Amino acid sequence: MDHGQNEYILPVSPGVDSYVLTTNSSGIFIPNSIVSPGQPVRFIGTQVGTHRVDLTVTNVCGSSTSPIFVRVENCGLGGTTLDNFAVTVTPNPTNTGNVSVKVENDKLISYTIISMTGQELYSTMVDFPEEEITLDTKQLSTGLYILRTNLESGNTAVNKIIVKN
Known part of the structure; x- marks a missing residue:
């Protein structure tokens, strides 16, 4: 894979x-x-x-x-590097109530936060393609989540987010 x-x-x-x-x-x-x-x-x-x-x-x-x-065969814990772009999530783990999602060499157009049971908890399109966004994690319980980001180039990146409240 x-x-x-x-x-x-x-x-x-x-x-x-x-x-x-x-x-x-x-x-x-x-x-x-x-x-x-x-x-x-x-x-x-x-x-x-x-x-x-x-x-x-x-x-x-x-x-x-x-x-x-x-x-x-190809993915990352703190960031996903595919082709010529990288997506990183910091701080990770987080206990601050938010995380920063940064995209290098591309722009984020939408994202989805998914629970480990597969439930889509939050999904949205951003108003304008962005290289960096801040996600509010205050509504998430302590645990492991999947962040799926869709990029302007058509690529999709997948990252873990660890929330510690």
Whole structure:
């Protein structure tokens, strides 16, 4: 998996009702963990390495779980560097009530804050493309969050935000 994100289409299997993907790894994030056969599963890598994802297949006979190993090859903890740009989040971890998001060699046009359960907590477009914005984290509970930023060039960056209240 390169550039911090990837999609995989689960094959259509006769009689399968659903697929459920879970992981205990903090190095990979699965925004939508319950999918129907033939639907894309999006993995977002937040840490380089090989990460285990458990795939549970359910049908009328019951369910079974098998491991899938996902290799993340390019991403960053404090910042995502892709092609010719970088996105950094500081301070991280934060206990100040806000974080600064800086983009080098590109401009931010929108961002989404996602909980570790995959719930989009906040999503917005900025009024004008920006190289730096400040995000208010006071409404977030202590924990780990994913920040997905969309850039003017069409690139997407993914960063972790650690909130300590």
